[in-house]
Structure formats: C-alpha cells, structure tokens
Amino acid sequence: MAVARGSRRPSFLRRAGLRNGRLADIDSARIAEAMDQVRDRSKATLHDRLHRVRMAAGLAVQAGLAAALAYLVSHRLLGNPQPVFAPISAVGTLAASVGQRFRRTVELIVGVAIGVGIGDLLIHLLGTGAWQLGAVVTAAILLTIFAGASVAIVIQAAATAVLIVTLSPSTEDLEIPRFIDAFVGGGIALLVTAILLPLNPLRVINRAARPALDLLAAQLDATAEGLRNLDRGGVQRALDRLRNNKEELANFAEAIEGAKETATLSPARWHRRDELTHYAEAADPIDRAMRNSGTLIRRSVTLIEDEEPVPGPMPDAISHLAESVRLLKHEFAVGDEPEQSRERSLRAVSEAGRAYAEGVGFSGSVVIAQVRTTASDLLVASGIEQDEANRLIRKSFGEQEAPRGGGPEPDESGPKQPTAPPVG
Template sequence: MAVARDRRPSFLRRAGLGDGGTDIDSARIAAAVNELRHRGKATLHDRLHRVRMALGLAVQAGLAAALAWVVSHEFLHNPQPVFAPISAVGTLAASVGQRLRRTVELIVGVAVGVFVGDVLIYFLGTGGWQLGLVVTAAIVLTIFFGASVAIVIQAAATAVLIVTLSPSTHNLELPRFVDAFVGGGIALLVTAILLPLNPLRVINRAARPALDLLADQLEVTATALRDRDRDSAQRALERLRENKEELATFTEAIEGAKETSTLSPARWHRRSELTHYAEAADPIDRAMRNTGTLIRRSVTMIEDEEPIPEPMPDALAHLAESVRLLRHEFAAGQEPEQARERSLRAVSEAGRAYAQGVGFSGSVVIAQVRTTASDLMVASGIEQEEANRLVRQAFGEPEPASGAAERHGTSRPPTAPPVG
C-alpha cells in the first residue's frame, strides 16, 4: 500500500505543524512563507531590472574615464590626471538629459573655486581655518549669483583642492581647467559618438515600471470591486501613491533620449519615433493622478456599501489592459490602435454601469474612468478634443450643443458630481 508523501515544508514537519489541522496557525505560517518566497523573487527581479537599466551607463562611464585619463596623461602630459576621469564620470553621473549642462557647470564651478581659492590664499595663506573660510566663501558666492547645486559643489571641491594642494603642487589652476574641459568633453563624445545608447530602448525600459504600476493597480481595484474587498483596494491606492520614483525615471529617460537624439548623429533618425513618448509623459502623469482618485472613491464605495454594477469592474480591467497595450505598442514602434480601442471599451462599460445605477462615489468612479481613458487616448497620440469626443460617443452621451472640449479630458456623466 502506497504511503502518502508529506509535502509540508521541512521546518513545519519538525515543528509538528500543519498535520491535518492539528495546528490552526499552520495555514497562515505556510502562507507567510510563500509570501516571503514571492517577495524575494520580486526583489531579485527588481534588482536585475535596475542593473539592466544602468548597464549602458556603467559601460559609458568606464570608457569615458579611461579615455579621459589617457588624453590628459599621454597627450597633455599631466603627470597626475585625477580630475579628468572624475569630470568624465561626474558628467555621465548627472541626470540623463542634462549632461551638456553638467559639463558647463563643471567648468563654471572650477572657475569660481580657483578664483576664490587663489584670492584668499594670496591674502591669508594656507591652513585649517583658511580652508574653512575658502569653502564657505565659494559656496556663498555661487549661491548669491543663483548657481545650481552642481556648480556650488564643484566650486567648493575645487577650492578645497586649491588650498590643500597649492603648497605642494605648482601651477595647479590651469591643469584643473584643462581637465574639466577634457573630462566633460570626452563624456559627451562617448555618449554622442562612440557609445550612444538606443534612446527607444532606454525609454521602453524606463516606461515599463510606471505603466506596469498603473495597470496592476487598476487590475487589483477591479478585482477588489468584484469581491467588495476594501483592504485590497486600499493597498492598491497606497501602492499607486508611491509612484514618484517610477514617474521620475520615465521622465528622466525621455529627457535623456532627447539629448541623445540631438547630440548623436547615429541616433538622429530616431527623433520622430521619440515624439510619441515625449508627448505621452504629461497625459500618463495625469492618468496616474486620476486613477488615484478613482481608486480612493472605489474604497469609499465599498465602505459605504454602494451598488457596484457588474460592468464597473470590467471597465477598470479594460483600462488596465489599455495601459499594457499602450506600453507594448510603443515598444514595438506600432500605432497604438489596440490601446485606444480598449480605452473606449472601458468607457462603454462605464456607461452601462452608470445606466444600471450607482451611488455618489460610484458616479465619481465612472467620471474618473472617462477621464483616465481620455488621458490614455491623448498619450496614444490623439488630440485632446478628439479624445473627448470619442469618449462621449463611447459612453453614449449626446454631443454638447456648444461642442466645447472638456478641460484636460475631464468628462462627466450628465448628473455626476464633480471629480474629487
């Protein structure tokens, strides 16, 4: 006779837990272990994604640092070419999209630091208190003239080098200027000519976390409405509120792609393809914020036990799929027609739900479905006025006599309360 295999985790078997219901906590313990295992996998996936995002930058920085050292040491005969590779890496470490500006900031910061350091050393000499005074003066001077944080830091760092190294290293000022030019220039050369990243690939990788976050929380909220699961909807709301990092990464990637396509002749042909993403950033941001209102009202709707017509969760699920299709079609370089169709289907389901009857919060959810769908339509490349017209048509609402476009895509059912 075959003996049934004990499939409990080893630590549960040793503890005598989970054996046919003898311990009422065993199921919860097993669930917690599974959750920890899933979280570990998710964390590893996130870390690998960050590595893939930064791999191109890491290779660029390594190449730029090596070239800067070689140029400064071999061609300019600088015996200690420290600042050239530092300038190259500092330029590349700046937010993508701001590297040209960062090179100028490096040079301006060096100029201020050298000027302040030389003047004060001439009158006061060198020493500990002189160092503190030089750094303070460099920072105050740059802030007074409205310089950026990068210039302030660079001026202070240069002043430190001037005060500490001038007694032992003569004629430090000119090599410092030259190294700033060499490092920044080589960093731009690497990013524009030698190793330009594919701007579309960079944006696609950066857009994935933001759009996946939006789609996932819409999907979770749709399920929460079907099950009247208030806690699940609340967790979706809290997760969506933590979207600053994803949106910042997405926006930064767009700026970096613009810079690459402007500086790199090899990427000039990508300019037209970047238009979709560049114009999509603002409406995607609006969709995030409007979805936050949608989920918050969904939580209230469940708490107040308002009616939840069957098409309402379907509308949210269609919105989630529209976001996923938008990301996929952008990545493939396709016209996002499927994403548009799915957004309008979400509006159609919202119209059916409204016709079946909703409460106060439910009417706000309906309005936000329309608003978010309009945002996604605009992100897909449709003009705002046309997106609003298509949303009204899909909802089943008569065209307004004035034909006026709804502001920022905020369309409401005839008797719905204001969004908020």
C-alpha cells in the same frame, strides 16, 4: 457521578480542542499569508534590482570608457603627471541625471573656474593653513550662491577651492591642469555619449516606461478583481501600491529627457527625433492617468465600504483600462500606431456607460467618471488631441439616462462632486 463527570469531560475536551483547532487554523493562515508576502516582496526586490542593473548597464560602460579616455588624453597627450580630475570630471558628467549632461559639463567647468580663481586669490593674500582653508571654502560658497549658481556649481567650486588650498604647497601650477582637466573630462563624456557609444534612446525610454505602466495595469486589474469579489482589502492594497509610484514616474520622465538629449547631440540618433517627440508628449497624460486611476481606486474602496451596488460592467470597464495600458506599452515598444490601445480605452468607456445605466451610488458614479477621465488620458497619450479624445469618450459612453442610484453625471474632465451624496 463518576460516569456523569466522565461523560462531561470528553465534551469539554472536544470543545477546547475545537477552539484550539480554530485558533491554530487562524494562526496558520496568518503565518502562511505573512510568508507569502515575504516571498512576494523578495521576488519583487530581486526583479527591481535586476531591472535597475539592466537600466544602468549602458551608463556603466559609458562611464568606464569615458574615464579611461579622459585619463589617456590628460596623461599622454597633455602631459599631466597626475590626471586625477579628468576621469573624475568624465564620470561626474555621466553620473548626472540623464538629460542634464551638457549642463552638467558646463557646471563642472564653471565651478572649477570659480574655485580656482577664489582659491588662488586667497592663497596669494592669506597663505595656506587650516583657517585659510575654511575661509576659502566659505568665500567660494557664498560668492557662488550670491551669483545665483546651481547647487552643482556651488559644490564644485567649494571642492576645487579645497584642492587648490591643500595641494598647492606640494604641487606647482595645480590650477591650470585642473581647469584643463575639467574641459577634457566633460568633453570626453559628451563625446562618448554622443558619438562613440550613444545609447538607443527608444530602448532607454521603453525600459523606463515599463515599470510605471506595468504598475498601473496591475493595480487596475487588482481593483477590478476586488470589485467583483467585494474585496475591500484587495482594492486597498492596490491603492497603496499605486501611491508608491513616484520613483517609476521620475525614472520615466528622466529617461525621456535623456533620450531627447541623446537625439539632439548624437548624429546617429537624429532619425529618432519624431518618435521621441511622441514619447515626450505621452509623459504628461500618462502621469495624469496614474493620478486619476488613484482616485478611481480610492473611490472603489469607499464604494465597497458603503455597500453600494457594483454593476457587472463596472469591473469589466476597469479591466479594459488595464489592458489598454498594457497594449499602449507594447505598441510604443515595437513602434506601432497604438490603435489597439485606443480601441480598448473606448471599450472601457462603453462598459462604464452600461454600468452607469444599470444604477450606481455616489462613489460608483465617481468611479465611472474616473474611468472616462483615465481613458481620455490614455487616448491623449496615444497621440490623439484632447478635444478629439473627449468627443470619442462621449460617443462611446452613449446617451445614458440618469442612473437609478442617483449619482452625479460623469464627465471625462473629472467627477462633478455634489454638495451631499444622493439618497438611495
């Protein structure tokens, strides 16, 4: 019996050890995956922070120069003993969203004028004190809102009214210096951005466009790889990352507006107007390409979940789309005609046509349709008219027979959704 028990004990220990070993392997794999994600996130965060610093470096130098000049002009030339608001006004103008600096300067001046008028009038009627301060601020806000002013004017009017009420007892004739300082600060900010230190508008746009286009290309690549390996998790992660693209698109759109403003105000940048127009016209189709790629990736997740067929050319088509985005970014950056990007977009459509002919299911047909739609968006972004882009898409796709999977016929204007998925 002892021998029998002894013979069974090692077997039990071996089984327990095997189970523990498997658990340990699973835990180790999970921990390693989590640590990889932490390291990737840290690298991405550092990269994003450095990119933001590079994007803001020109603005920081402009703001410093504008603040110094505004102080000198107000203090030395105009004799203001306390030129506080001139540099504040200059920095406030530059800190406004690029593309809105001229409007921001006007808003500063209008807000100051309203605040000075209301504050001076109510001080004359009511005197100074805590409740008078509350009344002045309330009146300034309500009157500017009633007049339909923007939020910036409302805030500026209220802030000016506060200064008028709180500083008037100790500082004589505060109203006039502050009003003049608004002109000085805003005017010098525009002078710095337009004449003294104008940024290169194309460089600003290229830096802003890079994160958005890199994000799109990377997630299309991840989707293609996920389809090849039937990796639902990988495609889902690509979808999640692409959904968080609002900041990149907002920065891109803002950079375009700022570049257009610079090209309008700065004589040194007038020769860039045609190139900026090209970029500005590309913003909307790039935004549409982002949205249509989101649909493409989302349907790729469903395709894998439903175990639909994945023809070999399908992931190849998506890879070509990713390469088209990268080529578009490069050709825009160096000022070349985006011929290579156009060629790669049409190659993506051609591969999509082959995948469609081999046979796809319902979600697969939507993926094919979104390849066509996204390729059309990229062609339009490259400078081709929409009608011509659609003609090229249809030609590259070819006259395909109905797919063996029975899905709907794709179209570059978007997938045609049937009332129910076809059988088979």
